[in-house]
Amino acid sequence: MAKAIRVQRAASIFQRELANIFLYKAKDFYLKEVMITSVKVTRDLKTARIYYIVSQRIDKQRTQEALDKARGYLRTMLAQSLIIRDVPELFFSYDKGLDHAEHINEIIEGYKREHPDIEDEMQVNEMQEIE
Numbered sequence: 001m002a003k004a005i006r007v008q009r010a011a012s013i014f015q016r017e018l019a020n021i022f023l024y025k026a027k028d029f030y031l032k033e034v035m036i037t038s039v040k041v042t043r044d045l046k047t048a049r050i051y052y053i054v055s056q057r058i059d060k061q062r063t064q065e066a067l068d069k070a071r072g073y074l075r076t077m078l079a080q081s082l083i084i085r086d087v088p089e090l091f092f093s094y095d096k097g098l099d100h101a102e103h104i105n106e107i108i109e110g111y112k113r114e115h116p117d118i119e120d121e122m123q124v125n126e127m128q129e130i131e
Contacts, residue, residue, distance in 0.1 A: 003043060011039040014048055014078065014088070021077045030066035033058045037095040041088060048088040051095040060094055067092040 015036050022034045033054050040049045054063050067074075075087045 007041050007043055007045065010045055011041045011048070013082065014041065014050075015039040017078055017081050018050060018074065021074060021081070025077060026070075028066050028070065030054075030058065030063040031070060034063065034067070037097070045086070046088050047091065049091045049093055051093050053095050053098055064092065064094065 015038070018039070019036050022031050022036075026032050034052045035054065036050055036052050038051045040051075041047070052063075052067070054060060071090050071092075074090055079085070079087045
């Protein structure tokens with residue numbers, strides 16, 4: 001149990017520090033546009049997978065390339081800011097959750113456009129549940 005808490009705390013600290021590095025210290029345009037959604041750290045604290053998103057106007061492939069290129073730099077910056085010896089190996093993955101949610105929303109909106117009567121029926125059902 002204590003180890004799990006330690007891993008969660010480490011993930012939270014890595015997320016905060018990486019966000020600060022991207023925001024204030026990164027010089028690469030693509031790194032400045034990264035928003036970290038979560039960090040998963042292995043139990044032995046040797047590996048961290050960082051999930052991120054970027055706005056739709058930013059090229060995801062170029063962002064991934066910039067992150068992969070900057071892995072060593074980012075580890076060094078983490079070590080300096082956290083004053084720790086062993087910084088985990090960093091791996092970056094685009095978080096597809098937001099894209100997936102947007103896709104589902106588009107499907108629902110398309111269905112509503114094709115079936116306008118369904119939305120009225122849904123509102124009636126909601127009103128009945130409230131009463």
